Amino acid sequence: MKTILALGAAVLLTFTAPSFAADQQTELINQAQSAATAWIALTDAGKYGESWERAGTFFKTGIPKNTWETGIRSLRTPLGSVKNRELKSTEYATSLPGAPDGEYVVIQYETQFENKKSAVETVTPMREKDGSWKVSGYFIR
Template sequence: MKTILALTAAMLLASAAPSFAADPQAEIFKQAETAAKAWIALTDAGKYGESWERAGTYFKTGISKNTWETGVRSLRAPLGSVKTRELKSTEYATTLPGAPDGEYVVIQYETQFENKKSAQETITPMREKDGSWKVSGYFIR
């Protein structure tokens, strides 16, 4: 009887403990998605220079601020404003083609723009050396 009570007490204590340790990847996804949403909000608002400044090191070493502003403006302007953006997938990766090894979360959204009914946006945050997540790539297909 004491064994059953001890097991029951242990199970109750275990179930009362926080579950954040159960899925460490969930916290990674949350942090990366938060960074991606903040960054894409700047891009959606046409604040292209600010989106470049808030991007990650890899992003900024791959494209100059001026080139980014010109390129994203010409890409996004014909699409019009965002009507809907729905999360389709998140995937953790430590290697990506053409990118240095590191920690990445590849986030894909199904997005409807004013002038394009269906597009797939891919936003890829990367963990920086200081532990923060910042966008390292952005693509629209």
């Protein structure tokens, strides 16, 4: 009888472990998405200096604040204001090209700007050493 119970417990653990891992990953994605949403709101509002300040360590070591402010202003100003932004995809990753190993969530949005009908924005939060999520990359194509 003990063998059957032990076997049943082992089978139960086998089936519940992947679900737990998936739930944990979903929670991490949700945390990263919240950080990305708050950060991109600053960028949408033209608060480029503040968006740099609230970005992650990897972002800030990769681009000086004044370079970020000048570059993002020259990129975003011609596009005009955001008319619509819809989540296209999220992907949890521990390794990305050109970036140190860590925890990332690559978030893509289908975005319509005032002067550009269709764009894809990619916002990539990275989990910091303190456990918080902060943006480590931003691209528009």
